[in-house]
Each structure stands twice: as structure tokens, then as C-alpha cells.
Amino acid sequence: MTTLITTRGGTRRYGARHRWTVLSVGVGAQASFSAMFSGIPVTAVSMRSGYHLSLGSLGLVLSCLGLGVAASDIAWGVLTDRWGDRRVLLLGLTATGALLAVMAVAVTPSEHAGVALLAVCLLAAGALGGSVNGASGRAVMTWFADGERGLAMSVRQTAIPIGGAVGVALLPWLAERYGFRAVYAVPAVFCLLAAAATWRWLHGPGPEAATAAPEPGPSPLRRWDVWRVALASGLLTVPQFAVLSFTAVFLHDVKGAGAALASLTVLIAQLGGGAARIWTGRRTDRRGGRRTWIRAIGALSGVVMAAAAVLTHAPTPVTVAALAAGGLLANSWHGIAYTEIAALAGAARAGTALGLEGTACFASGFLTPLLVPVVLAVASWEAVWGLAAFAALLAVPLVPRQALTGR
Template structure:
């Protein structure tokens, strides 16, 4: 089949690893544009589809739920069939589904809560294929002393792609309706699939790396689960800040959207820069597991400060929330790298799928838990809860070991490893 044909390896030299990284970034960004962009159309979606607020929450939650329940399956399939084949399957099927939604799942076609929820559940499940497969592709092309930076760059595609979706989809939905919004997302996925088909293939000699930790499947190893669960806990303050800063500032402080946008912008852009910095630092010898623990502790301190400063002068409150959101965005690339290295390149898909499952499960649960906690207590309790989870993550994360320190550059791998 044309989609799975092998492009001759002689066309690709060692520097092609950066092209592979760009392809992975594009695939991740195309999914993130949908995952982050559609929720921003919530007001238009509620009006056009005639949804109740509760139904709207269910519909939007289905995106995260679909991703959470499918990520491990996609990871196992990636290990079995290869990252290229799974990326193509996921991107093409997601693009086809979005084209179908543009045709029959729009308000003018009579679509309602059940249709929209089912479509977004499937969209999340299909689109989640990019999480493990694009990460595994990066693993095979970069050495262990470069993977922190490479995986961190790949992870910046999440806020970057999300920013594109946030900028485009509300305008499209408000001005022309949901048909062009879904069609635009479909175009992103299909263009990414074309780039995968043309540029992504396995290297003749996979990049050298430290041997994986011995043992059974990563899904049967407690250390791997500990890191994945810690990552889920670290996701809670990230989504608490991103999802509820505007509501908090409006309801509790009487502030308009400009301050909230500033807080979220600092958290997103600063968090993206911090991901790259932490990835580069761990490539230069810093211990990845220690880095994750330190970020957890610092995030807990920042969110605890936000809880204490809930009714303090506004600049202090906003600064604490922005810092907490920034720190809660900083660990992704390091954690993805470490869990993949623990599993080994041949089984990285399963480990990355588990990582994605816990992260997207937290992304699904957090927007449900925060309103319930707010009803039972107060905003300081919400931010205190967002401080407790990263503290637990720091405790749960596996202890540092010599295995989590990146190997120094090996001259024998110079062909793949030139910096």
C-alpha cells in the first residue's frame, strides 16, 4: 500500500533526525490544535448546538477521555507495527473523521449532544495515536544525550499547536460555523500525514543509547507506573491554572479577561521555554528524575503561595498563579524522555502510551474536580489542592539512579549525534 512503502534510506543522512523531529512536532501540533482549540469555542458551541452547560462539559470532556482510554493501545501498536505506520493510520483516520464531522455533525445537519459527544470521543481516541508514535520516532533518531532536548522540543508542539487552534477556531466557528472549523482541523491532520509519508522512516542504525532497565514489559514495572502516575499528578496544577484562572479572577477578584490572558500567556510561553531549558540541561548531565522531583516541589510551593495570596494585592496573586502554571508546564519533555529510556526504544511506545494515559486522564478529571471542590469549599482550597498534587508527585516519582543520568556523547555515534 502506498502509505506504508519504504522510502530508500540512502536519501537520508544523519542530519535528517531534525527533519524527523519537525515531522513529530507537526503531528503533535495538529492534534493539539483540535484538543485545545475546540474547548475555546465553548460559548458558540453551546449556543449553536443548543446544549446545556452540563452537556457542554460532557461533550468537551470526551476529547480527553477518548485520548486517555486509547493511548496505551496506540503505544502497544506502535511497538508492534512501527511509529511511521501508526502515525499515518492515526492522522489519516482523524482527518477523515473531522471531514465527516464537517459534513454531518454540524448544527445545520441536526447534530445534538449524543452525536457530538460520540464524534469527539472518537476524535480523541484516534488523535491520541500521535503521542506515543511521534515520541518513539524521536527516540530512534536521537542519542540518549540529545533526547531530552529533542523530546522537549516535541512537547512544545502542544502549547504551540494549541495556540494555533485557539486563534483560528473561535473566529471560524463564530463567523462561518463549525463546518469550516472541522475542515481546517482535518486539513492540519492530512497535511501532517503527508509529511510523515514523505519524510519519516526508521534509520538504518538506530541512535545509540544506554541499555534499558532490565525486566518485563514496562506496563508490568512499578517504577514505570510511578513515573507515569507522578506525571498525572503534575498535570493537575497545569490544567487548574489554564482552565480556571479566568473564572477565579472574574468571580473572586472582579477582574476582566486581560489579566487572566496575561497569566495564561506567561504560563504557556514560559512553560514552553522551560521545557526546552530542562531538556537541554538534562542532556548535559543533570539527573532527569531529580529534575522532575525538583519541579514538583517548586510547583507545590508556587501553588501554595497562590492559595495563601488568594485575596492579596492582585499583582501578587497573578504572579503566583503564572509561576505555578509555568512550572507545571516545565517537566513534560524530561518525563517523556525518562519513561521512554526506562522502557528502551523497542518498547518505548507502550511506556509513552502509559504516560499519555495518566496525563490525559488528569486533564479529564481536573475540570470535573475543581468545580466540585469549589462548591464544597473555596478558591484557596482549590489552589491548595493544586499544590498538594505536585507535592505527591515529587514523593511518588522514582528515586534518582545512575540510569537516569544521560550518557555522554559517544564518538562512535558521531554520525547521529553531532550537535
């Protein structure tokens, strides 16, 4: 496969190896957004005190990130199928970086920013940054053959916990040491650097690959098998966001622990989940069974989160271990689920399918931070972790059973 790109300096030829460069750019784009998306919620304790938020207001503000992605992901996916991944990534990353830069200047506690302004800005950040989900995924689908897509998509999806781990480790420290001006400025730089890399290195495959892609069939939005994978993924996202968004608050309020322990817990979940994504992606490329693996991970996630509910008032190391394990499993299925839904739709419609997947996942990312304070108001932290377990178990029968010859 060779791609010819005409520039002012002449025509450049990109061979099959360029697919790894494309994957690297996709990883960078996904990681830059994830550092902001995952890191900001872990500043919850500093955000609550700095902006003078109630627990309910905090949940609303944090949920706006997920709402922004959920509201925009299908539209970004459709635009990606029409405009191409390069244009969409350039637009989304540049706009996200610019917005975060504005927030660093004008939407900080020292600028007396209120709940409404903060919520609107985080909603917009999620909506703009969500462009990376479908666009980078479609680039992977068009450059990699089916026998490599599981690994490639899992590597791309691993950028989410890796970038998230950077954000989780860095942003709470920045919030405590330098304030929210730095919390917004650093991810802004990440997004703008990713946009520059996209402009320089991300190019589409050549005519040979384009003609090899399957012809567009019915829209993924009209196929129940595609919807089942997306809805199951949305349910599996509930324990992920419960651990990500409220571990810091839980450990602070119940265990009297500081932000360092919360960051460590989420860090283990993110990095362990990233490693599991790569392993399952590679294994399913060789042996198939992506749907079977999604079902198995859902069952295990449910069992471990149920254990976390039972161990809520156990010694802190035991509780932390259960939450870290539950978070790890809740972060481990994404690569194979995104690969499966894109494969069901076909490369020509992958952007739309991945947009639907992102919408389902980030809708859960919006609803989970809203539900947790409600559950706490009427019940307890045991009920919070129990709800996460129930959602994961409910996802298992939704995933279509594996076809005998399918991956």
C-alpha cells in the first residue's frame, strides 16, 4: 500500500510502514484529550474548595465533560466519514487547545468563575475534544488490515489510560501547587502539540487501500447488532467513571486519605487497564472471539465491583485494592469493543459506528457523576459501588454472542 501526497515541495510517497506513524499520531491525539478528560475529575477535592462547590454542583460540573462528548460524538463520526479523519482531528484538537487556553486565563477561582461558566466551558471542552474518538479510530481502520486491527485499535485505546494516567498524576498536583490556571494550560499545550503532529504526519491511505475498503452498506445507526455493542459498552463505562470520578472524594470523606492515594488508585486502574487492552487486542487478532472477551470482562467487572461494595468499610488498603482492581477491569475492554463495532460497520462507516460507541460511553460518563450524589443522598457508598457492579453485569447479555467464524 502506497500513498501519494502532493505538497509544495513535490509529491511524497507513504508506504505501508506509515501506518505506524498514523497510529502514533492517533495515540497522541487520544492521549492529549484523555489527560484533560481524566485528570480534571481527580482535582475534585481542590475544585470543590477552590470554586466553593457543593457535592451536587461538583457532580454536575464533572458530568459536563462526558455530556459534551456524548452530545457531539455521532456528529463528529458522521463528519469524519464525509470529511476525512485529518480535517476533523485538526479542527477538534486546535479548538480544544484554544478553549483550554481561554479557561486558563478567564475561568479560574481567582477570576471568580461561577458554577455555570465552569460547567459550560467543560461541556464545550468535551464536545470539541470528542472529535478524536471517531477520527483517530477511522484512521486506524483504514490503514490496518483486519488481522492487525485489534492490536492497533487497542494501542490507540490504551492512549486513553496512558494519557489519563498523566493527567491523574499531574493535574491534582498542579491544582494544589499552582492552581487551576496551570490545570487548564498544560492540557491546552498537549492538544495543540497533537494538532501540530496531525498536520505534519497524518495522511490517508492511497487509492489502492480505498478501493479495498468495503462499499457503504446500511448506516450503523440502523443496525441492532451495532447498537447492542454500543449499549453494552455504555453500561460497562459506569464502573469506570464511578471509580475515576469519585475515588478521590470517597477516600477523602470516608477514609481520611489525601489526593496522593486517590491518584495512585486511579493510576493503577488506568495503567493496568491499558496493558490489558493491548493483550486482549493482540489475542483476539490471533484467535478471534472479541465479543466473548467483552462478555467475560463484563462479568468479572461486576463481581469485583460487588466485592468493592462489600469491602467499603474494610481497612483502607483492602478497599483501595478492590477499587483499583475494579477500575482496571472497567478500563480493559475498550480496545476490542471499539474494534468490534468498527468491524461490524465496515471501514467506510467506521467513523459513524465509533461515534455511536463514543456517545454511549460518554453518556454514561455524563450520567454516572450525576447519579452518584443522588445514590449517596438516599443510601451509601456501598450502594454506589453496588450500582457499578449491577451495570457491568447487565451489559453481559446485551453483547451479541460470538459468530462461529467471526472475530
